[in-house]
Amino acid sequence: MPELPEVETVVRSVAPHLIGRRIVSASFTSRFVTPGNRKKLAERVAGRTINHVRRRGKFIVMTLDEGALSIHLGMTGKLLMDGPKGAHTHGVFALDRGTLLYDDPRQFGRIEWSPRRIDRLGPEPLEIGLQDFVTRLRSRKTRVKPLLMNQSFLAGLGNIYVDEALFAAGIHPLAIASRVSEPRAAKLHQAIREILTAAIEHRGSSISDYVDAEGKRGEFQDLHRAYGREGEPCLKCGAAIVKIVVGQRGTHYCPKCQRR
DNA sequence: CTTAATGTTCCCCA
DNA sequence: TTGGGGAACATTAA
Secondary structure, three states, rough: OOOOOHHHHHHHHHHHHHOOOEEEEEEOOOOOOOOOOOOHEEEEEEOEEEEEEEEEOOOOEEEOOOEEEEEOOOOOEEEEOOOOOOEEEEEEEEEOEEEEEOOOOOOOOOOOOOOOOHHHHOOOOOOHHHHHHHHHHHOOOOOOHHHHHOOOOOOOOOHHHHHHHHHHHHHOOOOOOOOOOHHHHHHHHHHHHHHHHHHOOOOOOOOOOOOOOOOOOOOOOHHOOOOOOOOOEEEOOOOOOOEEEEOOOEEEEEEOOOOO
């Protein structure tokens, strides 16, 4: 469910309910979502006040009056404010006003106490400057799609938005990053900014079941130009969009507009 | 029954 | 250290 625009949307929809709230108690039930001592984690957050909620890459970071809690939604994680508890509810935060639920069927998400992983994240795609981006991109000899999905290279892009950005920039997903021309790398930088900004404005992409903290679906999926459009006509040239596998992920591109 | 799904980590090999 | 390739994690839906 969640790449940068979806996580940003979740943060924006949940923050007003959380800022200044006190966590009365918490409980966690999944050994995957909350690895380690779940009871200890629950005790640690109980009684804490939430001072701030922000996004870093695909992580949601809750700054508490003592310490910080981070939530990664994995593939199917949801944060629901006052939502109904279900078979896949693996975290419950009882607040002094309302209840925050963590729901995650596949349990690829994580709720952790200030994880080190966040320190290893690359720059934010909406903050990195043009020159910095172009230099970093062209210094790597790997394929451009897996590179853009590498969170230590750039934090926040996932399968959908990489396909969309490469389409917009006219770059083949298997192109070698170091061999992308400077103008095209600049175009990619711009495409990433525009697509993420538009996706946030449309409150993310709901492909299967993504919803924000209020249970509301996003609308950006209607504006996808590559992802999920296998066999459909390219919106630039009319050629059929092709789907291949790159780095074990479904990859959509236009064979005519995105040459190697 | 098989495959794919918005993610990440770990392992092996060159 | 960089990079390619694959498996694993758990669940559901087509």
